[in-house]
Amino acid sequence: MDKPDPKRDHKPASEPFSGSAGKQPSQPRRTPPGIVMKDHRRQLENVSRRLFFRQGLSLGALTMLTGCNLQDDTAVDRALWAMSRWNDRVQAFLFDPHRLAPTFRLDDITDPFPFNAFYAEDSVPDIDLSDYRLTVSGRVDNKAAWRLEDLRRLPQAAQITQHICIEGWSAIGQWSGVPLGLFLQRIGADLTANYVGFKCADRYYSSIDMPSALHPQTILALDFRNDPLPLKYGSPVKLRIPTKLGFKNPKHIVEIFVTNDYPGGYWEDQGYNWFSGL
Amino acid sequence: MQRENRWSGRTAHPGVIRVTHWINVFAMVCMVMSGMGIYNAHPILPFRFPEAVTLGGWLGGSTVWHFAVMWLLIGNGLAYLLFGSASGYLRARLLKVGPRDVLRDLRQALAFRLQHQSGDYNAIQKLMYLGALLLGVLMVASGLALWKPVQFHWLTTLFGGFATTRVVHFAGMAGLLGFVFIHVAMVAIVPRTLLSMSVGTSIFDKKKEPGRDGQA
Numbered sequence: 001m002d003k004p005d006p007k008r009d010h011k012p013a014s015e016p017f018s019g020s021a022g023k024q025p026s027q028p029r030r031t032p033p034g035i036v037m038k039d040h041r042r043q044l045e046n047v048s049r050r051l052f053f054r055q056g057l058s059l060g061a062l063t064m065l066t067g068c069n070l071q072d073d074t075a076v077d078r079a080l081w082a083m084s085r086w087n088d089r090v091q092a093f094l095f096d097p098h099r100l101a102p103t104f105r106l107d108d109i110t111d112p113f114p115f116n117a118f119y120a121e122d123s124v125p126d127i128d129l130s131d132y133r134l135t136v137s138g139r140v141d142n143k144a145a146w147r148l149e150d151l152r153r154l155p156q157a158a159q160i161t162q163h164i165c166i167e168g169w170s171a172i173g174q175w176s177g178v179p180l181g182l183f184l185q186r187i188g189a190d191l192t193a194n195y196v197g198f199k200c201a202d203r204y205y206s207s208i209d210m211p212s213a214l215h216p217q218t219i220l221a222l223d224f225r226n227d228p229l230p231l232k233y234g235s236p237v238k239l240r241i242p243t244k245l246g247f248k249n250p251k252h253i254v255e256i257f258v259t260n261d262y263p264g265g266y267w268e269d270q271g272y273n274w275f276s277g278l
Numbered sequence: 279m280q281r282e283n284r285w286s287g288r289t290a291h292p293g294v295i296r297v298t299h300w301i302n303v304f305a306m307v308c309m310v311m312s313g314m315g316i317y318n319a320h321p322i323l324p325f326r327f328p329e330a331v332t333l334g335g336w337l338g339g340s341t342v343w344h345f346a347v348m349w350l351l352i353g354n355g356l357a358y359l360l361f362g363s364a365s366g367y368l369r370a371r372l373l374k375v376g377p378r379d380v381l382r383d384l385r386q387a388l389a390f391r392l393q394h395q396s397g398d399y400n401a402i403q404k405l406m407y408l409g410a411l412l413l414g415v416l417m418v419a420s421g422l423a424l425w426k427p428v429q430f431h432w433l434t435t436l437f438g439g440f441a442t443t444r445v446v447h448f449a450g451m452a453g454l455l456g457f458v459f460i461h462v463a464m465v466a467i468v469p470r471t472l473l474s475m476s477v478g479t480s481i482f483d484k485k486k487e488p489g490r491d492g493q494a
Contacts (some may be wrong), residue, residue: 010329065308065333067340068334068335068339069334069335069336069338070338070342070344071332071335073340076336080339080342080343080346081342083342083345083346083349084342084346087345087346087355091319094426094429095429096429099428099429099431100430101428102431102435111455151438162427164427164440165320165335166319166341167319167337168316168318168319168320168322168443168444169320170440243428267338270338271338271342272338272341273342273345277426277428277429278426278427278428278429
């Protein structure tokens with residue numbers, strides 16, 4: 001039957017949304033269906049306007065969220081940190097210890113390879129190579145320090161891989177040096193420990209998970225393009241780990257330690273995701 | 279079959295569609311704003327986005343936002359697709375579109391004569407919404423290729439390498455923004471659609487087919 005039900009035609013549109021319900025004629029009207037729509041247009045517009053307004057409010061709430069930057073102790077910041085730790089676990093799960101990063105040809109190498117650090121290029125630390133010692137600490141059996149010549153006497157591995165920066169740029173470079181897994185075995189490291197940490201001559205520091213440390217392409221790089229690492233690329237020793245973002249490749253390493261206590265990192269402590277696997 | 283058309287001709291969207299739509303609005307806004315923050319760290323075009331439209335305040339904040347909200351975006355998108363395909367909603371509303379309908383509706387649209395019929399999308403609408411869904415899939419795939427270019431290097435290679443994948447990811451975002459612009463403009467022209475996507479009221483259904491919704 002075509003008879004419009006007054007309750008259903010008038011109430012739902014006017015009652016919850018419009019304050020003008022009292023002004024509406026209260027008696028049921030017998031209007032053909034085509035005209036009812038027109039009668040309600042004003043109210044419907046009110047409803048739409050309110051919905052737009054409500055969305056405007058939630059957009060306003062979003063602009064308050066934009067202030068959440070991991071630097072404060074707000075509830076949203078804490079939730080973001082928790083999500084980042086959750087992402088650490090997901091990435092550790094996704095990490096395949098046997099999957100190799102793609103390798104490239106000699107003429108793919110980016111020239112000049114970009115310099116990047118938390119300081120300008122003229123502030124690169126000047127390190128006396130003859131005095132240089134790499135110290136090891138933490139859960140290792142043999143804590144003797146290593147000279148550069150000692151490191152060069154260990155088996156070396158070379159790679160041409162892509163360095164991917166969290167900023168979005170990428171560059172292909174060639175590195176060679178001591179596989180970190182082999183080095184960790186030589187110093188009698190506890191390979192069941194959770195973390196390998198790095199301390200650098202420029203006050204930089206970082207840390208990686210043990211499975212990534214033992215990946216075959218993770219090396220203590222001594223050379224860049226067949227020459228000893230120049231200062232700007234991390235002389236005398238840098239970590240080259242093509243399965244992680246660029247900032248997880250610390251330069252000017254002076255100490256390596258093995259630990260079960262989360263060591264964090266220079267950027268990681270400020271909010272960069274810790275695992276940052278590729 | 280009767281059940282197949284359960285969703286066609288009804289103005290009110292089912293609750294799952296309405297909820298996932300608005301969650302998606304929030305997630306997409308967060309992803310676009312944090313994505314613009316990440317873009318600003320190393321722009322691929324000769325401009326940066328104003329800081330006011332970015333999310334996170336700095337590169338670290340933007341990345342953590344991006345990688346947090348992506349779970350909401352993906353979970354919500356999966357819920358939408360699962361419900362949409364299992365219930366027949368997607369088939370009834372979006373997937374029945376032939377080249378002849380497209381040509382007819384395109385001609386009408388160009389003459390500004392294409393009518394909006396609630397509950398029954400015209401061919402242009404179907405194409406727009408399907409296109410937006412495909413762009414969403416492209417964004418997730420290219421995003422995965424950027425997030426895990428070693429673990430999923432076949433995917434990154436498929437997109438043409440890391441640098442090219444960034445361009446694809448950016449272009450997909452621009453395409454989605456284009457969709458949103460048209461979509462919101464259409465809603466402004468036909469504001470009652472905001473009702474059917476929000477409160478899901480069925481007051482319009484009865485005008486067209488009084489026999490529906492248990493009304494005699």
